[in-house]
Amino acid sequence: MSFPLPKPQTPQLPQHLLRTIECQQGAVRAVRFNVDGQYVISCGGDKSLKLWSGSRGTLLKTYSGHGYEVLDADGSFDNSNICSCSSDKTVILWDVATGQVARKLRGHAAKVNCVQFNEEATVILSGSLDGTVRCWDTRSRKNEPIQVLDEARDSVSSLKVSKYELLTGLVPLPHSLLFGTQFGPITCVCFSQDGQCTLSSSLDSTVRLLDKSTGEMLGEYTGHKMKGYKLECCLSCKDTHVLSCSEDGHVYFWDLVEGCLSLKLPVGKAVVQSLSFHPTQPRLLTASEGRVQFWAAEPEDPDGDDNAITT
Known part of the structure; x- marks a missing residue:
């Protein structure tokens, strides 16, 4: 006697607000x-970075050293370092504990928009308004990049x-005759979790989705508003949904395969500028004005212990 296979579970979406944090960093x-989703990094218009508990939302440490607003950051695989970039044209490697x-890495000729470690955190890659990607060896004491992609x-x-x-996304410079790609200026790019596709806004x-x-174009997702701000997009941790920030104060969720709108998440009245999906769980971070919001699939606040970092 055979039994029918159970229907696949509908993916849970992070639509319950757990908490809102007033970061006190100016615009985030x-x-x-x-x-691993244990910690959260926020980049502020007040020149600082802040490290937060991922489960409780408590402030763990503040990092100050940039000369202008911080635009992006990334944590190393072992949580020992953070790299950040700024409108002050620099990239900084931070010791998390201290x-x-x-x-402090200098070499870009204009503000640095984006930064990320490689998998082993032996190299920092930074992309700038000057049209270059620079690669910095974290193990070397030399301040020159080991490679410049121009x-x-x-x-x-x-x-x-x-x-x-x-993978890089480009926005044309004022003097450029090129208009980014055939799709217009790209504000954000990412890989799918399976490594087979790229996503761009x-x-x-x-x-x-390409x-x-x-x-080859695999999908187009529309309905949100992105006309004048550098906003972000991402995929859910299991590649089931496409997410995007929007200028209308929402985060939009689309079913990746069907292309239909699954959820229009109301964050606030202001532009939602940044988002980050948890690496393994249906949890989401959003940033709007000077606030960070923590979202989960369930309304109750999840329990969990954090590795202690003294502040």
Whole structure:
């Protein structure tokens, strides 16, 4: 006697607000989960970074050393270091436990929009308004980059590293004759979790899913508003949904395969500038004005202990 197979479970979406944090950093330019989702990094218009507990939302440490607003940050695989970039044209490598600057890297000719470690945290990659991606060896005491990728010719707005691959998004400089791509200026790029696809958002209010190998268009996702701000997009931890920030104060969720809108999450009245999906669980971070919001699939506050970092 055979029994029917159970229907696949509908993926849970993080639609319950657990808490809102007043970061007291001015405008929050970017918010990021660390590699395992235990910690949260917020980048402020007041030149600081802050490290928060991922489960309780408590402040663990503040990092000060940039000369202007901080635009992006990334945590190393072992949580020992953070790298950050700023409108002051620098990249900083931080010691997480002490809060001290381990390295301040100079070389970009304009503000640095995006930064990320490679998988082993031996290299920091930074993308700038000057049209270059610079690669910095974290183990060396030399301040010169080990490689400069200058083929872009346009401002590098976003970058993602996956093993030995680098994905960049471009926004045309004012003097450029190129208009980014055929889709318009790209504000954010990322890889799918399975590594087969790329996702990009652009200033024509469209998020696009492309086959990484062929460049074939696999899906277009619209309905949100993205006309004048550098907003972010991402995929859920299991590649079931496409997410995007929006200028109308919402985060939009689309079913990746069907392309239909699954959820329009109301965050607030202001532009939602940044988001970050938890690496393994249906949890989401959003940043709007000077606040960070923690969202989960269930309304109750999850219990969990954090590795202690003294503040």
